[in-house]
Amino acid sequence: MVPDSAAPLLPTSSCPPLQARAPRAAAAGRHPIDRLLLAPPALQGALLALVSRDTRQLLLSDAQRLSHFPASPIVTLSWFHDVDMGLVDADTGWRPFGARMMISGSFSRPLATWSPTSGRGYMACFPPDAAQALFGLDLAAVQDRFVPAHTVLAPEWQPFLDALLEASDDAAALRVLEDHLGRRWRSVQGRPSERPSLREMGRHWVQRLAWKAHGWRSTHSARQVERRIKSFSGRSLREWQSLTRTEGLFFAARDRYENGQPFDWATLALDEGFSDQAHLSRVTRQVCGFPPTEFADRYIEDESFWIYRLWV
Secondary structure, eight states, X not given: OOOSSOOOOOOOSSSOOTTOOOBOOOBTTXXXXXEEEEOOGGGTTTOOEEEEEEOTTSOOOTGGGOEEEOOBSOXXXXXXXXXXXXXXXXXXXXXXXXXXXXXXXXXXXXXXXEOSSOOEEEEEEEOHHHHHHHHOOOHHHHTTSEEEHXXXXXXXXXXXXXXXXXXXXXXXXXXXXXXXXXXXXXXXXXXOOOOOOXXXXXXXXXXXXXXXXXXXXXXXXXXXXXXXXXXXXXXXXXXXXXXXXXXXXXXXXXXXXXTTOOOOHHHHHHHTTOSSHHHHHHXXXXXXXXXXXXXXXXXXXXXXXXXXHHHO
């Protein structure tokens, strides 16, 4: 799980281990500026959200500059200002991306990023089929990896990438996305789209994929359908279903936390479609990298889990 770039491995003396913990950051009454902006009307069904994070005014420790992300079906276009971002691997350490704009496909396992300084960054999040239609992406070619955007997008997209880098704030970045993608989305879509909530995005995508598989079964063998799904989406239907199974669990657990209720993992497992608590624990480790109770503690306390608090 390394970026596709020629950037060399750098010494990891400052990069903390993946399991390092650090409290949620605060400095002089300020908190990291983490924002989640939903899609404007012209991009509904195409853009799930624009995520921004700006920590330039904060003094963060090495561990506080870690960011943990879950396994996810989402395709992201990320770009960075004043920061050298890269992936952290448990075996090889930190490796910078080597580019300011990166595209990543779906990830079948959790990952973490780190940078040696504070800075500003964005993630534009797309459903896989929308990213495929908009950008002509080969989903299988970008899954489980970060790729410099200019290497996988046609040259015609360079003005769009330049405009995103030049956007001065969140509102400007959202306008660039709408100006450059809105008309194209209308032309490739051809009809209004049902826009799922963030809570249901993963399940919505898997349901749509299952319907495609159902239609293909009338003219193709089961093996051919499986190959076609994998060619279309980059993964098998079973892999997608496993990847999105914990989506409802996250939101149900958050609701319990906000209502002051204890986490009853056995009950949550049955409510969210797991066979038992052990099954829930295995899948949670696969998606987040931590067992349920430790994940809940980190969600509440750790700075590096900011994306979970923002999204869930």
